[in-house]
Amino acid sequence: MAERPYHHGDLRAALLTAAEEELTEKGVEGFSLRSVAKRAGVSHAAPAHHFGDTVGLLTALATEGFTRFQDTLDAREVGATDDRDRAVRAGLGYLEFALARPALFRLIFSSARPDFAAPDLLAAANRAYDHLVGLVATLGGGETDVIALWATSHGIADLSAGQKMRTLQGKSPEEREAMIRAVLSRCLPASDG
Amino acid sequence: MAERPYHHGDLRAALLTAAEEELTEKGVEGFSLRSVAKRAGVSHAAPAHHFGDTVGLLTALATEGFTRFQDTLDAREVGATDDRDRAVRAGLGYLEFALARPALFRLIFSSARPDFAAPDLLAAANRAYDHLVGLVATLGGGETDVIALWATSHGIADLSAGQKMRTLQGKSPEEREAMIRAVLSRCLPASDG
DNA sequence: CGGCTAATCCTGACACTGTAAAGATGCGAG
């Protein structure tokens, strides 16, 4: 029964992981700051010093979430056969992240709770967007192609995260990937050859 | 200063319109049942009799929202030059609804608060989905085409509702529509001609 | 090594929220 010391040591990190648990279990709309503090074994006002208020905590969590999102895409792009395949894999990574962490996905894309004007979060979001633009530019695409690839990837991911697209849920992983590859291919700039 | 009678008369409808106001101003995540009751000029426990709890009210609101969503699409489809144009117009209506009522859009597509297993809401959602399937079927498309059109339409709408797609925000309405038409066209079954 | 400052964390308080229970009101059927 080691008495917990008055000073936690690394409460900021502990709160972030506790916050992610809370988010996963309760969703963005059921997220409670006091509950997060309980998970971390700390008083209900402890988070204030590190994150200000609930918005601050969710903003920090969203920032971390965005980099994890990008990491998932990057990991998927590894081993691409060509630039087109690479863009398609990015879209598959988009979906993979949405299915693996639906609550975090909603936090960074479909919530109004984080402060998306916060510099860190803004930078993380822009990083992901710039990466997408790079993928399309490599294929010789323009603004329209960026919108096409992003919107379609996002649509599939968001609808899947919310369990809205039952057509895809019914399919086997192989069939699913094949269909999505077909859909995403249409969004890429026309391949001349 | 007419004293409000003890019995409202049509409180259920009044609560629904008050709830939509609340949703528009505070968003799904700031939605408060007590605040809705205040808007309707009624005690905080009055909604319980008509809707049970907050979930019940949001479920009813989502059901209404879904039919309004479909109405917006239908209105846009009127005057289509051909079946392809009709499908594209449906996608434009999808976006129109998301921009006109972003909070309601999020409620029906990106929230976990309503009870999507409730028969009425389920029916309203299925009605919209069936309509989409019909549009694609008319063009001779299959499952893949349904996914393509839906995901892309939804992606554009959701990202726009959340102010994430600044590329589109910058454009004029005419440019915007032209780009979206181009993107949506790629999602339709190949036109043999 | 001693002491001071400031960061860290806790306690207590307030207003607000959702929901349940029980009482008040009045519509409408008989």
Added chain:
DNA sequence: CTCGCATCTTTACAGTGTCAGGATTAGCCG
């Protein structure tokens, strides 16, 4: 006219976010 019951209010309780003030201790300077 009266009584039942749907409707609405009042009251109460647990939970939430946030602020103010107090307790603890780490780190630094002498």
